[in-house]
Amino acid sequence: MSEVKQLIDKYWEQVRAHRIWFHQHPEPSHREHETAAYVAKVLREIGLTPQEHVGGCGVVAVIEGKGPGKCVGLRADFDALEITECTGAPFASQNPGVMHACGHDTHAAMLLGAAYVLNELRGEFNGRIKLIFQPAEEDAADSGSRAMIADGVLENPHVDVMYGQHVWPSLPTGTVGIRNGTMMASSDRFFITIHGKSSHGGAAPHEGVDAVVIGAQAITALQTIVSRSVAPLDSAVISIGKVSGGTRYNIVADEFRMEGTCRNLNPAVRKTMPERIRKIVCGIAEGMGGTAEVDYRMCYSPTVNDPAQFELMRGVITETLGEDALVIPENSSLAGEDFSYYCEQVPTCFNWLGCHEPGKPVYPLHSDHFLAQEACMPLGMEVMVNAALKFLAE
Numbered sequence: 001m002s003e004v005k006q007l008i009d010k011y012w013e014q015v016r017a018h019r020i021w022f023h024q025h026p027e028p029s030h031r032e033h034e035t036a037a038y039v040a041k042v043l044r045e046i047g048l049t050p051q052e053h054v055g056g057c058g059v060v061a062v063i064e065g066k067g068p069g070k071c072v073g074l075r076a077d078f079d080a081l082e083i084t085e086c087t088g089a090p091f092a093s094q095n096p097g098v099m100h101a102c103g104h105d106t107h108a109a110m111l112l113g114a115a116y117v118l119n120e121l122r123g124e125f126n127g128r129i130k131l132i133f134q135p136a137e138e139d140a141a142d143s144g145s146r147a148m149i150a151d152g153v154l155e156n157p158h159v160d161v162m163y164g165q166h167v168w169p170s171l172p173t174g175t176v177g178i179r180n181g182t183m184m185a186s187s188d189r190f191f192i193t194i195h196g197k198s199s200h201g202g203a204a205p206h207e208g209v210d211a212v213v214i215g216a217q218a219i220t221a222l223q224t225i226v227s228r229s230v231a232p233l234d235s236a237v238i239s240i241g242k243v244s245g246g247t248r249y250n251i252v253a254d255e256f257r258m259e260g261t262c263r264n265l266n267p268a269v270r271k272t273m274p275e276r277i278r279k280i281v282c283g284i285a286e287g288m289g290g291t292a293e294v295d296y297r298m299c300y301s302p303t304v305n306d307p308a309q310f311e312l313m314r315g316v317i318t319e320t321l322g323e324d325a326l327v328i329p330e331n332s333s334l335a336g337e338d339f340s341y342y343c344e345q346v347p348t349c350f351n352w353l354g355c356h357e358p359g360k361p362v363y364p365l366h367s368d369h370f371l372a373q374e375a376c377m378p379l380g381m382e383v384m385v386n387a388a389l390k391f392l393a394e
Helices: 002-024 033-046 104-120 144-150 211-229 267-287 307-321 376-393
Strands: 051-054 058-064 067-077 126-134 161-172 181-195 236-245 255-264 291-300 303-305 333-336 348-356
Touching: 002 033, 002 104, 002 376, 033 051, 033 058, 033 104, 033 126, 058 104, 058 144, 067 104, 067 376, 104 126, 104 161, 104 376, 126 144, 126 376, 161 307, 161 376, 181 211, 181 267, 181 348, 211 236, 211 255, 211 267, 236 267, 255 267, 255 333, 267 291, 303 307, 303 348, 307 348, 307 376, 348 376
Parallel strands: 067 126, 067 161, 161 348, 181 333
Antiparallel strands: 051 058, 058 126, 181 255, 181 291, 181 303, 236 255
């Protein structure tokens, strides 16, 4: 393991430069063309032969060991979010209105760092390591991991186990969070359209059916699902993140649209959500003289760690970073992660990499101020590389 650390130190400046480049050139889901080309270029410079356009903009490369053996997949996502950056970083986004507000710049850079290290060590292990650079993690309705799986990313060679990680601002740099079983929630998406009838909003509002008013009532009523239809000891979230409606200030709106997300840890509760949402929204709309349509899309499943891989990763974390670095969170997170699709196919383990500098403000993921501390990156690389090597040696 000391050799791994020495190699990480050797390549640290390149990895740091990659992170800066990714952060300066963010691209949203399904449009990561420049990012994918950059990743492929670096992999070729390392001496690997990347496969491009896997599941859209995905890039895959395989490191061959000295002899036959198992195959471990290491995954990093690299899409960004449509948010205007306010971090004040000297390497802030150069693409207006887009930023790496979820830390995927660090994920991609760390996996490139792991590629440097593992390629140098290829004469010391049997088996193969598949490097998976994934697009579109942020699009719950059109997931990049699902597209890569459909394109055969888990085959040729067959992946026996998959590891992934996510920077986690609620944990300080130097720690790694991991749970046995469910780490993160299912993440579904819904689209609601309410139809009313337009009329003059000043002279004759009574002649119309106000879709905006119906929508306002529906938004309030939807909150009662969690407070009154979900058991207090179960976890669920319903949030409306986008609304639009109306054409002019003095016209009763004939249409109102909203989009939201629903999160659950309990599969049984998750199954009830589409019908509960539909009944509330359609019932309110019809009672107020309008109609409604609900398009509910089951997206990410819960991200669940395999028990055997949890034990392997727990050992790697403590051996690599020390006993104090290991954090076993009491609760799962209601954040969603499309790593869950890999969990459904092969044994997996996903961890949260602490990235918060103590004493500094804590900005959450998806905040326009979020910026992972770069000091977390060598630690994340070391854990991932050692986990891959330990699995192949078993």
